[in-house]
Amino acid sequence: MTTASKPRGVKAGKAKYGMGLFATKAFKADSEVGEITGERFHDPDYSSEYCIDLGDDMALEPGIPFRYLNHCCEPNCKLFVVFDEDSAPIEDRRVVVEALVDIRKGAELTIDYEWPADSAIPCGCGAIKCRGWIVAPNERHLVQQKTR
Ligand SMILES: [Zn+2]
Known part of the structure; x- marks a missing residue:
């Protein structure tokens, strides 16, 4: 059984449009902000407003608070799908949020939805x-x- 660790350093809050995700501490550029956990769907037709493509017909529906990560055309974060190509099953693919720039405490965290x-x-x-x-x-x- 896996228990999702409670993310540190981020929290959901009111943003310009609806909810957003905010830093509760400073993050250095290239540091890990947190891992996105949530429900996984192994279905090529699955789609939603928030889902993240993990490759090989696998999608991740982000849980709270990371589902509130908003889009910005000049984002301060980026998503990385982390996996070991040789051995790891697709179920083990992790999605990690990394800071692209130095982020101050209290700033809204954003990614480019592309x-x-x-x-x-x-x-x-x-x-x-x-x-x-x-x-x-x-x-x-x-x-x-x-x-x-
Ligand atoms: Zn824009």
């Missing part, structure tokens, strides 16, 4: 380099075509 163009929705992240849509940078031009 959604495909056909799932894109308008973005209001407020970043100077906001792409205007929640979409992968390399598919941004496809959204422009869609709205014309």
Whole structure:
């Protein structure tokens, strides 16, 4: 039986739109913020607003508080799927959040959702380099075509 360890250093709170995830301590760039735990689905058709693709038709539906990790076009965190290609079964794949930059205590934690163009929705992240849509940078031009 596995017990999910309670994440340290992060907590859910009110953000600009709905809920967000906030740092309760400072994080150095490239340090691990926490591991995303949640329910796993081995189903190629499974999708949701928050689910994370683990590869090989496996998806992770993030539990609280990490499901509140919001999108930003200039994020301060990034997700990494961690696994040992030789031995680990896909069930053992872990999703870790890492700081991209130094993060101060109290800051909202964000990642770049990098959604495909056909799932894109308008973005209001407020970043100077906001792409205007929640979409992968390399598919941004496809959204422009869609709205014309
Ligand atoms: Zn944006």
